[in-house]
Amino acid sequence: MLLYSVIVIFLAAFLITMNWFLAFVVAFVAFNILGGWKYTKTLFRDFMGIQNYVKMKRLVRKYEKKNKTVVECFEETVAKYPNNIMFNFEGKHETFQLVNDRAEKLAAFFQSLGVQKGDCVAFFMDNSPDLVTYWLGCAKIGAISSLINFNLREKSLSHSIDTCSPKFVVVSDSLQSHLVDILDDLALKNKEIAIFSHTEGFPSSNEPVILEISPFEKILTKLNSVNEGYVRPKLEFKDLLMYIYTSGTTGLPKAARITNYRFMNMAVSVGFLNSYTSSDVIWTPLPLYHSNAGICAVGQAIYNGTGLAFRRKFSASRFWDDIVESGATSFNYLGEILRYIYKQPFNQNEKRHKLRTIFGNGLKTGLWVDIKARYEIPHICEIYGSTEGNCNLVNLDETPGACGFLSIIFPSDAVGIYLLKCDDEGNLIRNEKGLCIRTGPGEQGLIVGAIRKTDPTKQYDGYVGEKETKKKVARDVKRKGDEAFMSGDILYMDELGYLFFKDRTGDTFRWKGENVSTCEVESALISSVDHKDVIVFGVEIPGTDGKAGMAAIVNEDGSVDMERVSKAVLALPSYARPIFVRLMRSNVEKHMTGTFKLRKVDLQKEGFDVENVEDPIWFWVAKSSKYELMSHELYTNIIQGKVNL
Template sequence: MMRLACCTVLLFVLRLLVGLPWYQVLPAVLIFYLGSGGWKFLQIFARTIKATVFEAMNVRRHLKEKNTIPKIFAETVERYGDKTALIFEGTGEKWTFQQLDEYSNRVANLLLERGFREGDVVAIFMENRSQYVGLWLGMAKIGVEAALINFNLRLEALVHCITISNAKAVVFGSELTDGKRTAHAEPSRSTFFSRCVRCLTLTVASVLDRLFYIYTSGTTGMPKAAIVVHSRYYRMAALVYYGFRMTSDDVLYDCLPLYHSAGNIVGVGQCIIHGMTVVIKKKFSASRFWDDCAKYNCTIVQYIGEICRYLLNQPVREAEKRHRVRMALGNGLRQSIWEEFMQRFNIPQIAEFYGATECNCSLGNFDNKVGACGFNSQILPYIYPIRLVRVDEETMELIRGPDGVCIPCKPGEPGQLVGRIIQNDPLRRFDGYVNQSATSKKIAQSVFKKGDSAYLSGDVLIMDENGHMYFKDRTGDTFRWKGENVSTTEVEGTLSRLLDMKDVVVYGVEVPGAEGKAGMAAIADPSHSTDLEKFVKDMEKALPPYARPVFLRFLPEVNKTGTFKFQKTDLRRDSFDPTAVSDRLYFLDSSRGRYVQLDEELYRSILSGKNKL
């Protein structure tokens, strides 16, 4: 029966949604029927196809009806008006859907009174709170696009993010007045305000219009403003809602920053679109996590890999078993702690997914497979046109066959994840970045077949024989540390400026037991002139904590290519091992707030996990 049901669903998808003719549909269904093996695979396929079908049907319905996010939210308000929409854990303040709607209307009205019009950009620079959601939602109602700025940024990076967005104003939180001074120092930049006052609702014309910008460092360079259109917001929120079988009765605990797509789309999106109550935490706290979940009767929690490790590092407490959480939703949970996390905290389901803000190749682990970040059908891969393709391990460049087309990976072979771009399909389009040059760098030609185009994820994954996908590594000049993407180009520029323009190479190194990669900086200092105490003080003012190098290496000079690009391969291989490196090495001792010399004894202590990173 299961096999027959899957074949029926497949018939419906290929004929009605994909639009293939019968002479292609019937052989495909037959191949599936004959080639499918085992109940487990059929169950996985059924769950995945269900999420795809619901997502496709709803996105296309909203496209046809021109249902933008404000219009969808209006339907949510009509359905759940007096229900609690948002709870801000910092104060305990609760907003109903009606109150959130009224607040966002006041925002829209204020902006209109101040002369803002459709297509204008206003930056939001503040910490998590309910008003954050009301601000960008109010802007969306009149077609004003929000630029969601990372509140950890300062100096050049902050000014850069505001500048590239062409923001006409910045809404800032009073807690970030130092950031305000930084941005305001740029002449003729932006208006600053933080208060809203009346009532009005307007909507923009198309689901393909821009909703807001989320900044991502991508694979190289300074932060880039990724374009999020209305249909993308819906798609990202709907994928996890339908795929992981959430309901509007769930209560979601969102401790992730709202300038991230995980916090603002995957999390808050369940409130805006599906009527779910979302608890917004100002900042993640490992010691208060389970107390909050119990207090607000949360049934779903959001995480990044780091959060799970931090929670496991906490002493065992009664509160960690007193909750009603049935699902942990997020990405980056290491396979080595996956089952321990489920068992200790009594979490029945890990809803691990993969997907960058701008990507068209999102994945979901809908069957609770330990360690997997998603699944794609091996038998009928063209239903969801994504693929792992071979790359050069040193340069990460795509490897092509004699016909010029990229070579797909075999099961068990690592490769870069790519997604075929179909611009007239809201599920397959790639909206890119504000900067067209940055957009072009994420697109490759002749990937699936001659003449097509595909999105380059910049991530290396591995697929098993059943189609389960496992994250392996990030490519390029970006690495992930403490839940944040760190752009080495950005950090190199800042450190070089602090060190009187010395050559600085930044890269990520693996530390046993730690999620992601710790930052390491190789600094050319032949005269031993660096004042480490001054350097630390200056660095703390210029870089957020997650971007500060954990390790330093001082050497006479750094190797460059013929085009003056830094060579990082050997540096990454040497890592921070004093037995392999004759140069001076230092470790950032967070408890003392300074760099200390890294010798073999300290090295062993770090490897054993005794020293906190």
């Protein structure tokens, strides 16, 4: 590395001349001859990066030494700002004190039902402050909260509940019917789960799986009758706090283990980078089961007393009205969310906001520039990371499109993040010694994070299930015996060390801010096409973020019924439904491997271009919930951004 070379030259020059000044001059000349002059413009960025990294690490270490948990930090914030507004939800305000009082009652309530430290309570709830209040209540008694994606249906939903083995499930009234649909699946697994409805009206059932079905009014009655309080167990910094679900390569969601220190590391880092205080209000358009909102945004309320404003469902047309009415000074985003907002007609409130900073991920270069210019947002904090990962990055100097950087001058070993060479399938390429090969400027590779068990900021806690956890661990990375977390993301590094997201590897792709499992989509399709060969992948659409889902189905006999396919995909979350379906009638052999598998890479390159693909391609029409045959005109309109996706 450049820095090592310059240090060696400096020391050699000093030993020869015994003069510090001459040694510095020689090293400076060598630095420029070796091409270091190109990187002088990044010196400030790199020094700021090192400084921020050290400060954030010290902050997390401070919490570790004091053995502070998330709920204890929250209680300290409540003591400081009891009457400040914690939640502004669709015009309804809840103070920090009110939220804490409710969480205390919930802690006593669940403990009275036999919930102990280490037990799990699952929450299948829509977007509301109650979700946070519930998991805070569980955290007070050391129980683990499982935050289930409210878009999940059928098999994915039953799998998610089964995975975390909860003692209780709390379900929102609006989601009850979806839980009813899977009661038989849960019964078949002999789960003994008590289900509570968050509002009245949960249907009765004689299924043995249901130990108790109680409307929320009954829960409130029980809460009010619990006056003796609760016994708080010993809580630890390292304790498991919650499960947040991510896309699984097996086709079903995986429950990522979120410990107190993982929650703390993510929340504290975002707070430090954006300088959040109790005077700020963050508007979040994202769901609270999502780590971007559920940890990074909610965490600012917990640690800094920052207010949080949101509504049950994101509205692009009302976004700027909501920002102004709530008095928001910040909001969090996904690139796709910003694209929806930018496509809205001019709203006079977009010039009346009090925003000083926004944070999120997935903001591409072109949209970045347009967003900055149109809305005059002072600071954009683009971050890169994953719920379960340990290779987090930040774009410190607002270079448009970059999700972070790795210093070209200073070694990346200190932060333990590497960009490694891999093949088209995301498999790591190794040298003759069996170690991984780092990429350099102008190359792309798989980003990984070194696992250091003594460092809370570099730990990898994995998922529920050892098998899934081990899949994400690479061994013998830099040296024999070491380990690293494999993100599954391909990033490109430019000549100055800026990193740009390129693609997902393996069996997932990203669409509308969500990771989509190709295996899950394939499983939903196979039965509807009588077990014909099916392969699912992501394809790029100009003007959109991520990749839209596309399925290729072998249909040589012409028997595929697209009405059946349309009905089958309704069982999937809306973001996981394939936008395009290709029915392969001819030349199927050329798309097959030697082991008779469809070649994903070739099909992905051909995409949905009806002008060059002979096979019929169908397009998902969300309004009618069915597929329609694509025409050349429709293809052109999609490419030109005239079709709402």
